[in-house]
Amino acid sequence: MAILGRSARRKPTVEPVTLKILVAGGFGVGKTTLVGAVSEIKPLRTEETLSEAGRPVDDLVGVEAKSTTTVAMDFGRITLREDLVLYLFGTPGQDRFWFLWDELAQGSLGAVVLADTRRLEDCFAAIDYFERRAIPFAVGVNCFDEADRYPADMVRQALDLDDGVPVVLCDARDRQSVKEVLVTVVRHAMARATAAREAANG
Amino acid sequence: MSSDGKAGQGTSHWFDDDAGPVVRPYAMTRGRTTSAGQHRLDLIAVVVAETRADDREADHTLAPEHVDIVELCRSTPQSVAELASELDLPIGVVRVLVGDLVAQELVHVTRPVPPAELPDESILRDVINGLRAL
Numbered sequence: 612m613a614i615l616g617r618s619a620r621r622k623p624t625v626e627p628v629t630l631k632i633l634v635a636g637g638f639g640v641g642k643t644t645l646v647g648a649v650s651e652i653k654p655l656r657t658e659e660t661l662s663e664a665g666r667p668v669d670d671l672v673g674v675e676a677k678s679t680t681t682v683a684m685d686f687g688r689i690t691l692r693e694d695l696v697l698y699l700f701g702t703p704g705q706d707r708f709w710f711l712w713d714e715l716a717q718g719s720l721g722a723v724v725l726a727d728t729r730r731l732e733d734c735f736a737a738i739d740y741f742e743r744r745a746i747p748f749a750v751g752v753n754c755f756d757e758a759d760r761y762p763a764d765m766v767r768q769a770l771d772l773d774d775g776v777p778v779v780l781c782d783a784r785d786r787q788s789v790k791e792v793l794v795t796v797v798r799h800a801m802a803r804a805t806a807a808r809e810a811a812n813g
Numbered sequence: 814m815s816s817d818g819k820a821g822q823g824t825s826h827w828f829d830d831d832a833g834p835v836v837r838p839y840a841m842t843r844g845r846t847t848s849a850g851q852h853r854l855d856l857i858a859v860v861v862a863e864t865r866a867d868d869r870e871a872d873h874t875l876a877p878e879h880v881d882i883v884e885l886c887r888s889t890p891q892s893v894a895e896l897a898s899e900l901d902l903p904i905g906v907v908r909v910l911v912g913d914l915v916a917q918e919l920v921h922v923t924r925p926v927p928p929a930e931l932p933d934e935s936i937l938r939d940v941i942n943g944l945r946a947l
Contacts, residue, residue, distance in 0.1 A: 624890055626923050629857040630932060630940065649947070655898035657856075659905060686856075686894055691943025695936070698857050698892065718855060720932070720940075786947075794944050801937045 627690075631698045632796060633715055635740070636725030637733025641753045641783035642701040643685045645725060648789040650687025650699065658683050659711065682708050684715070699793075702737070712740060721800040722748040723792055725783065729758050731769055738770060747800040749777040751792045775799070838906045841878050846905055848912025856894040856904065859923045860911055862886040875917075878902065878910055883919055890923070 634642045646654045659682050685701040700715050716722075722741050726734045734750070741748040752766050763778040772778065777795045782788045839846065862883050881900055885891050891899070897907045914920040 624861060626859060626861055626890055628932070628936065629859055629892060629923075630936075631857050655895065657894050657897040657904055659903050684894075686898075688895070689944070689947070691940060691947075695939055695943060696892075697940060697943075698894065700856070700894075714853075715856070718857075720937075790944050790947055794941050797937055797940050797944070801934060801941075804934065804937075 625693050627694045627696045629696050629698060631700055631715075631719045632793060633700050633702055633712075633719050633722040633746075634725065635702045635712075635722055635734070635737035635748075636753075637727065637730060637737075640725045640727045640730075640733065642725055645723070645751070645753075645783040645789050645792075646685055646687040646699045646701050648784055648786045649689055649793065651690060652688050654685045654687045654701070656683050656685050682711055684711075697793075709736075709740070716740075716744060716746055719746060721796040722746055723796055724748050724750045726750055726752050726766065726770070727755060727758065728752060728761050728766065729755070731766070734770075738772070742773075747796065747803050749779060749792065749796045749799055751779055751781045751783070753783045754780055775803075838903050841876055841902070842906055842909040845909050848909045848916070854893050854908050854911060854922060855924070857892045859890045859892050860886045860896060860914075860920050861890040861923060862920050863918060865918065876910070878906075879914055879919075882907070882910055882914060886920055 634645055636642055643654055682703045684703055687699045689697045689699070691697055697720075700719075702712055702715060722737075724734050724737045724741065738748070738750070740746075750766065750770065750772065752761075752763065754760060760780070763780055767776070767778045770778075777799050779792055779795055781792050860882065878900065882896055885896060885899060893904065893907055893911065896902075896911070897904045900907065902910075911920065911922065915922060
């Protein structure tokens with residue numbers, strides 16, 4: 612097995628800086644579609660096998676508690692430069708996997724909360740989550756063809772968002788539109804960082 | 814406690830269908846769910862093959878999955894998430910395997926921006942410009 616033999620002809624590898632943005636929102640709101648619209652790879656799926664025994668909420672009566680759950684996270688990649696790569700992670704839709712979010716959220720640049728005006732309440736949980744952890748996020752209102760359109764301000768009011776939080780109408784299928792949403796998130800993150808720095812410097 | 818002596822038969826299917834998948838992926842890690850001295854690897858931590866991994870004959874302590882990881886990372890450094898997806902393994906398993914390879918100095922891992930610290934403003938600008946240029 613000489614699989615690891617093969618030396619010489621290797622160029623020095625570039626070790627990229629990697630960043631991530633989360634894409635959250637209710638089930639079926641278009642998270643994977645959004646990732647797919649800008650990703651250079653078909654959204655990949657990664658899975659984590661969870662044993663229910665690892666979760667504090669379960670009481671271990673009976674063998675049923677040993678059943679497992681597989682949580683899938685879809686993600687995409689955008690190589691901005693050879694040494695700068697942005698990953699987009701769609702968060703698991705089911706509420707009971709919130710604890711996995713912590714790991715996703717750690718070190719993330721920011722988040723997109725996708726909303727559907729017909730089921731606005733589906734994104735409340737995600738908004739609460741990011742607000743509490745002070746993770747910069749923007750709300751993308753995915754304009755489904757069959758849904759009524761509402762101005763961004765109305766959505767902002769309905770969601771009771773802080774003034775600084777950007778709300779953009781978007782089409783999760785459209786690359787240009789998704790790019791704009793992502794730029795909005797990064798700009799918002801940048802503005803927040805600047806404000807924090809200024810506050811710290813008095 | 815069941816009064817019915819046959820209760821065991823009724824529940825035995827749990828072991829076959831549901832207990833199985835818990836265990837199987839972790840057989841590759843010999844049951845380990847964490848690796849010694851390893852902080853939890855972020856999903857976007859990048860795994861880079863060391864040059865010495867090229868020169869070294871395959872070691873018999875390496876599982877085929879270890880070899881696969883080194884192979885994948887040799888030409889292009891790969892994130893933990895990409896490795897898991899490419900090898901179709903749970904993230905937890907990939908973390909342990911990568912930990913083994915780090916211990917053997919066959920790969921190293923670049924840490925993403927530390928949590929709670931935003932990347933430099935200049936990097937954020939680069940991200941914005943990069944996105945616009947797509």
